[in-house]
Amino acid sequence: xxxxxxxxxxxxxxxxxxxxxxxxxxxxxxxxxxxxxxxxxxxxxxxxxxxxxxxxxxxxxxxxxxxxxxxxxxxxxxxxxxxxxxxxxxxxxxxxxxxxxxxxxxxxxxxxxxxxxxxxxxxxxxxxxxxxxxxxxxxxxxxxxxxxxxxxxxxxxxxxxxxxxxxxxxxxxxxxxxxxxxxxxxxxxxxxxxxxxxxxxxxxxxxxxxxxxxxxxxxxxxxxxxxxxxxxxxxxx
Amino acid sequence: xxxxxxxxxxxxxxxxxxxxxxxxxxxxxxxxxxxxxxxxxxxxxxxxxxxxxxxxxxxxxxxxxxxxxxxxxxxxxxxxxxxxxxxxxxxxxxxxxxxxxxxxxxxxxxxxxxxxxxxxxxxxxxxxxxxxxxxxxxxxxxxxxxxxxxxxxxxxxxxxxxxxxxxxxxxxxxxxxxxxxxxxxxxxxxxxxxxxxxxxxxxxxxxxxxxxxxxxxxxxxxxxxxxxxxxxxxxxxxxxxxxxxxxxxxxxxx
Numbered sequence: 001x002x003x004x005x006x007x008x009x010x011x012x013x014x015x016x017x018x019x020x021x022x023x024x025x026x027x028x029x030x031x032x033x034x035x036x037x038x039x040x041x042x043x044x045x046x047x048x049x050x051x052x053x054x055x056x057x058x059x060x061x062x063x064x065x066x067x068x069x070x071x072x073x074x075x076x077x078x079x080x081x082x083x084x085x086x087x088x089x090x091x092x093x094x095x096x097x098x099x100x101x102x103x104x105x106x107x108x109x110x111x112x113x114x115x116x117x118x119x120x121x122x123x124x125x126x127x128x129x130x131x132x133x134x135x136x137x138x139x140x141x142x143x144x145x146x147x148x149x150x151x152x153x154x155x156x157x158x159x160x161x162x163x164x165x166x167x168x169x170x171x172x173x174x175x176x177x178x179x180x181x182x183x184x185x186x187x188x189x190x191x192x193x194x195x196x197x198x199x200x201x202x203x204x205x206x207x208x209x210x211x212x213x214x215x216x217x218x219x220x221x222x223x224x225x226x227x228x229x230x231x232x233x234x235x236x237x
Numbered sequence: 238x239x240x241x242x243x244x245x246x247x248x249x250x251x252x253x254x255x256x257x258x259x260x261x262x263x264x265x266x267x268x269x270x271x272x273x274x275x276x277x278x279x280x281x282x283x284x285x286x287x288x289x290x291x292x293x294x295x296x297x298x299x300x301x302x303x304x305x306x307x308x309x310x311x312x313x314x315x316x317x318x319x320x321x322x323x324x325x326x327x328x329x330x331x332x333x334x335x336x337x338x339x340x341x342x343x344x345x346x347x348x349x350x351x352x353x354x355x356x357x358x359x360x361x362x363x364x365x366x367x368x369x370x371x372x373x374x375x376x377x378x379x380x381x382x383x384x385x386x387x388x389x390x391x392x393x394x395x396x397x398x399x400x401x402x403x404x405x406x407x408x409x410x411x412x413x414x415x416x417x418x419x420x421x422x423x424x425x426x427x428x429x430x431x432x433x434x435x436x437x438x439x440x441x442x443x444x445x446x447x448x449x450x451x452x453x454x455x456x457x458x459x460x461x462x463x464x465x466x467x468x469x470x471x472x473x474x475x476x477x478x479x480x481x482x483x484x485x486x487x488x489x490x491x
Binding site for chain 2: 003004005008009011012013015016017018019021022143146147150151154155157158159163164168169172177178182
């Protein structure tokens with residue numbers, strides 16, 4: 001699906017999007033490519049919550065408790081595994097995006113910049129995994145879990161700079177087209193920071209700001225800790 | 238009709254899918270559609286009859302109808318997993334009635350689910366000609382029927398849940414993006430445009446837009462759209478019957 005987004009949707013929208021919106025990124029195609037990488041990472045890392053919710057509903061967690069490692073290792077391991085999954089799934093797309101941006105711009109990030117991009121994406125991934133697990137453990141009702149998961153998933157997904165530049169979202173907020181709460185969500189959304197960090201090193205715009213890294217680090221820290229403690233608590237009930 | 242009724246009732250058990258899809262639809266319309274409407278060139282607004290948002294909203298409804306209808310294929314695998322298939326085979330209905338009932342049920346349930354959302358979009362765009370809308374909705378029902386037949390055909394021909402999941406994922410990814418549900422053909426590269434012209438989702442999107450009065454954006458005339466949908470529905474209903482009859486018995490599910 002992500003490849004179809006890149007090969008088809010991005011190409012068509014490049015012909016449709018106004019140059020005043022995407023001009024700073026050279027084209028909408030180049031703007032959107034890092035966004036697709038983030039969507040892949042987000043979708044893959046988010047899936048862990050569904051599995052954990054299913055395990056608890058079917059009492060499969062009892063088997064996990066019988067395994068020869070500590071509760072804390074089990075809890076943290078689940079969060080970490082969701083994050084690693086996101087990274088593994090996203091890796092080929094990141095390579096593709098890097099190649100595509102190099103092909104069109106001649107710009108290749110330095111090894112240090114690439115490490116920073118990967119590190120930032122890892123923080124987004126592990127934070128997403130933690131968020132998903134936290135939602136999964138917040139309710140025993142499958143319907144409530146699915147609804148909460150869906151709301152958060154779509155708000156984070158569509159209210160970010162994945163599909164549209166953050167400065168354009170802000171402009172829509174000033175115009176009154178978009179409510180200010182949604183603009184705020186887009187600004188603090190870790191997907192926005194992750195996508196913009198990737199763009200800043202692959203495309204040179206927007207300029208990298210340490211606040212972007214702080215945003216994803218805080219997101220990861222909060223939800224890794226919340227998910228780990230929630231898992232520890234629930235698994236022993 | 239009993240088989241179709243059973244499929245409709247089963248659908249109501251998938252509350253989480255219904256809720257998620259409704260949320261997806263709302264997010265697409267209220268966020269993505271509104272924002273991208275402001276991002277597109279003036280030329281796009283002209284080509285889409287003055288309002289890209291209406292064009293997009295109408296297309297997303299068709300995409301939703303398609304994605305809800307293909308679900309019938311997963312039901313078939315669930316039934317095979319839980320031994321329900323053998324129960325269905327023991328019922329006093331012919332194989333042909335069974336598959337027709339599945340296709341009708343699969344199409345009807347998703348149509349009933351999407352109908353209120355279609356109505357919301359029609360209210361947004363503005364209802365101009367109820368007779369046209371009736372024709373469009375009839376064509377969309379046949380489209381849903383055809384999609385159900387396609388899903389059943391694929392499920393029965395593959396008989397492997399994982400492979401079906403992958404194939405459907407790939408098919409869905411490209412069939413939606415290589416159509417005019419999200420963007421007019423005028424902005425597609427020629428290779429994509431030539432594929433979009435024969436895509437059943439394009440026919441469905443065009444007939445719904447025609448029904449909604451968005452005539453400026455149509456790729457095909459309503460007659461061609463209806464004809465395309467009828468051919469699609471006929472081919473996949475026929476194939477669905479053939480595959481279902483021949484492959485339902487004998488197990489072999491993976």
